[in-house]
Amino acid sequence: NAGVTQTPKFQVLKTGQSMTLQCAQDMNHEYMSWYRQDPGMGLRLIHYSVGAGITDQGEVPNGYNVSRSTTEDFPLRLLSAAPSQTSVYFCASSIDRGLYEQYFGPGTRLTVT
C-alpha cells in the first residue's frame, strides 16, 4: 500500500512550456485534490475531484487543468508555465468529501525560469 504517490519529485521548466504532474493513490479514495504551497505560505487549493469524472475549481485554478478518468489517478496539467507557478505542489486524497482525513503525497517541487 503506497498511499499517495507523486511524480516527478523535482522539475524545472522554461516559461511557456507545458507539463503534467502525476498523482496516484491506491486506497480507493473518492476524493482527490491538488494544492500549491509557495515559500513560507500555507497551502492553496487548485482543483479537486469528488469522484471519477467529476472535477471542480479551488481557490487558484487559473493556468491549470485537471481530469479524473479513474479513481486512482488525478493528473494536474500546466498549460503554459509562468514563473508565478514556481511552487511545491501537493496532491491529497481522502475517502470522500466528508469528515475524513486527507492523505498527502510527498510533493513536486517545480521551478519555472
Added chain:
Amino acid sequence: LAKTTQPISMDSYEGQEVNITCSHNNIATNDYITWYQQFPSQGPRFIIQGYKTKVTNEVASLFIPADRKSSTLSLPRVSLSDTAVYYCLVWNTNAGKSTFGDGTTLTVKP
C-alpha cells in the same frame, strides 16, 4: 469558505504543554475544524478534527467553545520532534473543500 487566523509562531520547551489557538469567525453550520502538522519538505499530516466541545486522540486534544468561532489545539508534553508548522482549517462538508491559513510555526527547545 471560512478564513482562519493563527499566531505566526510560538516557542516552547520540551515537556511543556502547548496550546495553539485558531480564530474562525465565519464558520458555518456544516463546517468542521481540522488541524494538520507539516514538517519541512513533507506533505501535511492529519492531527485531529472536531465539531464542538472537546475531542482527544493519542497525540492531541481539540477544544471548541459553544460559539465555535475559535478552537485550541493542545499538545501535551511536547518534544523536539514536535517542531513543525501547524495548520488550522475549517472543512466545509457541503463543498468538500477548505482553506489552509498560513499556519503556526512551533519551535520546541531543549
